[in-house]
Amino acid sequence: MVKTTVYMDSEVALTLRQLAAIERRPQAEIIREAILAYTKSAGRPRPKGVGAYKSGHANISERAEDLMRRAARSRRWR
Numbered sequence: 001m002v003k004t005t006v007y008m009d010s011e012v013a014l015t016l017r018q019l020a021a022i023e024r025r026p027q028a029e030i031i032r033e034a035i036l037a038y039t040k041s042a043g044r045p046r047p048k049g050v051g052a053y054k055s056g057h058a059n060i061s062e063r064a065e066d067l068m069r070r071a072a073r074s075r076r077w078r
Contacts, residue, residue, distance in 0.1 A: 006031065 020027045
């Protein structure tokens with residue numbers, strides 16, 4: 001696990017403390033569960049530019065190695 005610091009307003013902190021006391025669980029465990037649920041629903045961000053361009057060709061991923069090889073030979077990849 002990685003240790004981090006989270007800042008929150010006092011009302012949220014109070015609610016978290018009360019919830020932890022009622023459920024008899026550490027605040028950190030509740031925060032970890034909430035972050036895990038959020039990140040699962042949001043999904044991982046895609047790298048910048050992925051899906052931003054349309055080449056008009058549906059088979060680019062199938063031809064990727066050949067296209068990269070050709071670009072390297074012709075020095076168009078720089």
